[in-house]
Amino acid sequence: MRFPKTLLPAVLLAAIAAAAGRPVTAELPPPPAFTADELHHRYETGGWPGRQFLALSRTGDGQAIEVVGDLATARTIIVYVPGSGQSLSSFDSSFEGPGRAARALHREATTIAPGVAVIGWLGYDPPDLINPEILTIWPAERGASRLRTFVRALPARARVSLVCHSYGSVVCGQAAPGLPVDDLVVTGSPGMGVRTAGQLRTPARVWAGLGRRDDVFRAGVRIGPLGFGTDPASPGFGARVFDGGTATHGGYLKPGSPTLKRITRIAVTGTTG
Structure with a gap:
């Protein structure tokens, strides 16, 4: 999620009007029972x-939820939540597209432990990069x-x-309270909508990584619906910060990269080592 800071005042004024009138896309059907027959x-x-x-x-822009691996028998499930600008047309076209990201995470996970399924979750309508609503x-x-x-x-077993990128980390932050997840990993985050990790009210371990070449816009505050709060990778937020290396905003899950290896290990084992 990149944004030129010089345009911020005008965009903030436009965001309220634009977001208030934006149509809500239809929801996808609910998930099936997670048995082999139902999934098939x-x-x-x-x-x-x-x-x-x-x-x-x-x-519209399309929505999709794809599974990589055997979800019926999985002992570990990773849900990847993409950020702004993602759509069905970009599902496989970039490292952070949900389909391509899910396959990269799954390939790496198979080197760590058996029984891992990864879900590329484009189950919402991410804001477009040129839409003022992106700042809300x-x-x-x-x-x-x-x-x-x-x-x-x-499955409760x-x-x-959750692995959440860019604006997807805002989604995960809003979903976090009381959600039954073990680890919540954010990369390239503009904020999670809160000032501290404690305000997420989650039982999960919260992890944050920011690449040294990531130019994601971070306002650092939230005023009503505008802005996303504290940078999760900053010391005062309270997340477990991991090394984002030299990743660009769209490069955290590049195959073979150190960041892909770190993120996957956290998601599978809850540790960096």
């Missing part, structure tokens, strides 16, 4: 042959409601981690 049926009717989609909508909490609140419903439906 959903994949067969998912609308993308050869891939495991729990849901797929081509309306409103899209995140809508997305958080859907993310909470989805995560709470996951599994360890669950």
